[in-house]
Amino acid sequence: MALDPIRAEDERTRSLSAGEADYFRRFPFHECFTAPTSWHMPLIAMHDYAVAMSQLSLEAFDLILDFGCGPGWLSEFAARQGLRVVGIDASEGTLRICRRRAIEAGVAERTAFVKGDVQRYPFLDGSFQAVVCVAALHHIQDMGVAVREIARILRPGGEAVFLEPGRGHGEKAHSQQAVSEHGTLEQDVLPEDMFRWASEAGFAEFHVVPQYFAFPAMRWNFGQWQEHAKVAHARRPGQHRGAWARLRQLVRLWRETRSGEGTDPGAFPPEWLFHLHFDQWMSDHGCYLMRKRRGDRLRGSGWGDGCQGTVEVLSARVEREEIVLEVRLRNTGQAVWLARTWREFGQVRLGLQRIHPVTGAVEDLDFARFDIPQSVAPGEEVTWTVRGTRPQAAGDVLTRVDLVSEQVKWFQANTPGGDEPLVTLRLCPGAR
Numbered sequence: 001m002a003l004d005p006i007r008a009e010d011e012r013t014r015s016l017s018a019g020e021a022d023y024f025r026r027f028p029f030h031e032c033f034t035a036p037t038s039w040h041m042p043l044i045a046m047h048d049y050a051v052a053m054s055q056l057s058l059e060a061f062d063l064i065l066d067f068g069c070g071p072g073w074l075s076e077f078a079a080r081q082g083l084r085v086v087g088i089d090a091s092e093g094t095l096r097i098c099r100r101r102a103i104e105a106g107v108a109e110r111t112a113f114v115k116g117d118v119q120r121y122p123f124l125d126g127s128f129q130a131v132v133c134v135a136a137l138h139h140i141q142d143m144g145v146a147v148r149e150i151a152r153i154l155r156p157g158g159e160a161v162f163l164e165p166g167r168g169h170g171e172k173a174h175s176q177q178a179v180s181e182h183g184t185l186e187q188d189v190l191p192e193d194m195f196r197w198a199s200e201a202g203f204a205e206f207h208v209v210p211q212y213f214a215f216p217a218m219r220w221n222f223g224q225w226q227e228h229a230k231v232a233h234a235r236r237p238g239q240h241r242g243a244w245a246r247l248r249q250l251v252r253l254w255r256e257t258r259s260g261e262g263t264d265p266g267a268f269p270p271e272w273l274f275h276l277h278f279d280q281w282m283s284d285h286g287c288y289l290m291r292k293r294r295g296d297r298l299r300g301s302g303w304g305d306g307c308q309g310t311v312e313v314l315s316a317r318v319e320r321e322e323i324v325l326e327v328r329l330r331n332t333g334q335a336v337w338l339a340r341t342w343r344e345f346g347q348v349r350l351g352l353q354r355i356h357p358v359t360g361a362v363e364d365l366d367f368a369r370f371d372i373p374q375s376v377a378p379g380e381e382v383t384w385t386v387r388g389t390r391p392q393a394a395g396d397v398l399t400r401v402d403l404v405s406e407q408v409k410w411f412q413a414n415t416p417g418g419d420e421p422l423v424t425l426r427l428c429p430g431a432r
Contacts, residue, residue, distance in 0.1 A: 055289045065153065068139065069094075126154065126155045130159050137162055206291075308331075329403070331380050345406065350370040370387065399423050400422055
C-alpha cells in the first residue's frame with residue numbers, strides 16, 4: 001500500500017546519502033558549488049524570502065513559525081535578522097539538518113525545530129506573531145485545514161504570508177517527476193481558493209501581493225520608454241479606479257490576439273506588456289497575505305515620518321551613578337515606538353540634550369540616553385521610571401527631554417501643553 005505524501009517524505013529523508021545531506025545543508029546555495037552555470041538559482045529563494053518578510057509587521061525578537069521549514073534555510077535567514085523562529089516539518093531527516101545549520105550559523109539560541117503534522121500543529125492557540133510559508137502549502141493534502149490551523153496559532157494581531165506555485169504547477173514536468181520519484185504531492189494554489197480558505201479560517205483581511213520579479217522581467221528600450229511616458233499618469237497601472245478592469249481587458253485582448261499565427265509579443269505597447277507580466281506573476285507564482293485583525297499596517301519607528309509624541313517629566317533626580325526620570329509619554333503618531341530592534345536601527349529611546357541656559361542652543365545632542373521598557377503603539381500613553389548613566393559633568397545643567405528613533409530622527413516632542421520639556425539637573429562634582 002502506498003504511503004501518504006507526508007509519511008513518504010519522512011521515510012525518504014530518514015536515511016539521506018552524504019550528497020543529499022550536503023545539498024540540504026547548503027540550500028539554496030548548493031548548486032552554486034556543484035553547477036556553476038546555475039549561479040542564478042539562489043536568487044529565486046532570496047527573492048521569495050524578501051517578498052514574504054517585507055509583508056509582515058515584525059519587531060526584533062518576535063516569535064514566528066516557519067511552516068514546512070524543510071532544510072531550515074528560511075529559519076536561518078530570519079534568525080540572523082534578530083527574530084525568534086520555530087520551524088515545523090514532517091521530515092525527521094531534514095530537521096536534523098536544520099539544527100546543524102543553525103549551530104553552524106550561530107543562531108541556535110534563537111531557533112527551535114519541531115517534528116509535526118502541519119495539519120495538526122502541536123502549539124497552543126495564539127502562540128506566534130507571524131507564520132511564513134514558502135513553497136510548502138501546496139504539498140498538503142487539505143490546504144484549507146492547514147490555513148485554519150495557522151489562524152488558530154496566530155496571536156490576535158498576527159499575520160500569515162504564503163508564496164506558492166499557481167496555475168499549472170501540478171502538470172509541469174518537474175512536478176510529475178517529484179510525484180513519481182518521491183511520492184510528494186504537487187498541487188496548484190489558486191487565489192480563489194486562498195480567498196475562500198482565509199474567510200473560512202476567520203482571517204479579517206486577505207491580500208494578493210504582486211511579485212517583484214514581474215517588473216525586472218520587463219526590459220524597455222528607449223523608444224518603448226518614450227511610448228510609456230506619453231501615457232497620462234492617471235492612466236498608468238494602479239493610478240485610477242478603473243486600473244484593474246483595464247488590466248483584465250488588456251490581458252484578455254492580448255491573449256486573444258496571441259492565438260493568431262505570426263503575432264510577435266514584442267510588437268505590443270509597453271503598457272500592454274506591463275499588464276501581461278503582472279497577470280502572469282499574479283497567477284503563476286502567488287504571494288498571499290492574511291491578517292487576523294483589520295487595519296492599516298503599523299509601521300515601526302524605523303520609518304521616521306510616523307514618529308510623534310508628547311513628553312511630560314513628572315520628577316527628575318540624580319543618584320550617584322544614574323539619572324532617574326519619571327515620565328509620562330504619549331504616542332501621537334502613526335508608527336509603533338520599538339523598544340528593541342536589530343542593531344538598534346529605529347529603536348526609540350528617551351534622550352537628554354544639553355541646552356545653553358542663555359542662548360538656548362544645543363550644546364550636546366547626546367548628553368544622556370534612556371531605554372524604554374516596552375514598545376508603545378499609536379495612541380497609547382505610558383508612565384515609566386527610566387534610568388540612564390550619569391554623564392561626566394558638574395554643576396547645574398539645563399537639558400531638554402526628547403524622544404529619538406536611533407539612526408533615524410529626533411522627535412522634537414513637546415509637553416501636552418505645547419511647551420518644551422526642560423529639566424535642570426544638579427550634577428555635583430566628583431559624584432562618580
